[in-house]
Amino acid sequence: MAPALCAICKVSRALIIRPKNHQKLCKACFIAVFEAEIHHTITSTSLFSPGDRIAIGASGGKDSTVLASVLKTLNERYNYGLDLVLLSIDEGIKGYRDDSLETVKRNAVQYDMPLKIVGYAELYGWTMDQVVETIGKKGNCTYCGVFRRQALDRGAKMLGIKHVVTGHNADDVAETILMNLLRGDLPRLARSTSIVTGDETSEVRRSKPLKYAYEKEIVLYAHHKKLDYFSTECIYSPEAFRGSARSLIKNLERVRPSAILDVVRSGEDMARLVPEEVTGVSHCKSQKTSLSSADGEDQGAGGCGTNGRNSGGEMAEMEKKLQQDEEAAGREIDISALSNNANGQRHDRIETKPEPRKAAKKDVGRKLVRQTLGTCRRCGYMSSQEICKACMLLEGLNKNRPNMQIEVDGEEESSSLRKGMGEMALAAG
């Protein structure tokens, strides 16, 4: 077969075939196009302003490494005027996080960016190794996800930074959209499609500059730019590799590569049809704050993996829920059912009391205001509940801590916990 030539420069040999449009490109043109598209995403959504300090949620994995590399390149090329910082979470998993943190440390040197590492031990008084020792492997992803969500925001606050960018890509977004579609969870589906959660009034905003980038192209970009990234599976979630919504996405991609972006676009279109008071996401950038960043349910909190990727366990849980929903069949899915979900909490529709429509709508408005202003009574972190999810989980953990351990190192750990929380309370105030 004669080698195909690049569709753009028509000189070099094509090495890449783009999933979204089958365009055949050479290495140099692919890198240029990939960067130009991220630049377009950033400018068309007015994601940043000159002088912004941005924390890049960095795991050492492919997505966040590509994000850091591209943001550095674009910041210099187009004079965004951004101050970029790497922010990493140390979950305290021996033999897993240690290696990837080494990668992040090398990235900090390679990209000439400051690096801040915040640890679960320091923030919560528990490493994931200790959590698993106490509760076992089952369900540990829930803890990890809830802790990670807060940890990124807390780390950003320690740095005095109000905007965290994460490496979520088009495949991740499509996966989340499909899972929420299968759950019948339109509010969360709507939230997961927006490129930014939170607004000027939030303490910490979150955004996904790689939202339209195919995972395949991210990996190819990392390969052709010879980026230094680390790939492994969390030792506590070996199941995350298979049986997930991810497989569905990858199978769809094989049959029809444009399917991934098509799902993302469909999700965005559906989001526009969901009433604002249901999602908590403003369509017109008004004063209302997206609640998702406080509750952390739309992406990340439920899953494992460095990106908060939905795991196989999550999928199994989803199937269980779907089954429960079927058992509760006959109930009309109307706005009142959705309203119970408006706070972004994991809900169980079986316990949902059907409410009259009018009452439900009023209720939603009231709830939203209260949640927007809420902070956790214990740690001061923003929360729609009196006690935030992380503190609830910690309470359970601390009760279960073996007596021996409390005597031996309980004091030290609880003081580090208090210290961590005190700092946060200060930052929050």
Next chain:
Amino acid sequence: MASETIPITVEFTGGLEMLFADQRKHSLSVPAKDERGQAVTVGWLVHYLCVEVMKDPRKEMFVLDGHVRPGILVLINDADWELEGEASYALQARDNILFVSTLHGG
């Protein structure tokens, strides 16, 4: 007679190396012809790797339903294998075949 071989390099990255004894780069000598006397292809190589090289029992993490698992990219001398005829590409001496997983944590 059937002993003619060709030297190739096979690489696993993106987490796939875990399935191959944590070894990223494998220098292999493969038969030039398969059992039917046909030139060996990448498709043949995938089967060969699965049977002869991979010690990890989790074969489905590399091959599913007789195909390379969706989400694993295959690059032939740095080009997407879709540009080279995919599994039907006939191996040449000194080819570099790279398998990259996109499925691992990012």
